[in-house]
Amino acid sequence: NAGVMQNPRHLVRRRGQEARLRCSPMKGHSHVYWYRQLPEEGLKFMVYLQKENIIDESGMPKERFSAEFPKEGPSILRIQQVVRGDSAAYFCASSPSLGSSTDTQYFGPGTRLTVL
């Protein structure tokens, strides 16, 4: 019973390049959340998606960041024209059915992005 999968686990990019982070939710889960963890800080919510829909993107920076969860395939968090301040661990979580507050979120191992 595979958990939430994220790849790559480590990603190095130079300033100005694009970063693509992928997340496959747990089997049977249709709700995906992305969080960012900066050094010495807690996790900060970025975006909540269901298949083909963005439900809540209140934590997403206004520029350069986008997310999708297509009908087929993993969820993608895309960061265009990366800057050093984007260096962080990005975690994906998934929850089972209706995405209510009573559904717990299960986290993946994270992608550690380093921007040179």
Add this chain to the structure above:
Amino acid sequence: QKEVEQDPGPLSVPEGAIVSLNCTYSNSAFQYFMWYRQYSRKGPELLMYTYSSGNKEDGRFTAQVDKSSKYISLFIRDSQPSDSATYLCAMSRPNTDKLIFGTGTRLQVFP
């Protein structure tokens, strides 16, 4: 002021000690409370989930919620070196799915 406050530690205790980890929060709308454990360079792992006020016990772990004081706690009995990790509290409001996390408390249990 942050919505959720958590002492970053580090907290260092001997094996077998009782550990108390705490978070305070400012928003009385929070109804769902969670504790996650995060080992170094790993993803958070859900330990405890509680709704509203009261206690919940699971093995060596007990979670307490005091909504009147806006204060939640996690107790670890008979702590083990394998409990050494960062413990994150998280909470959410009804009808919203985003979790609000504390900054985490780093715990070290030495043999």
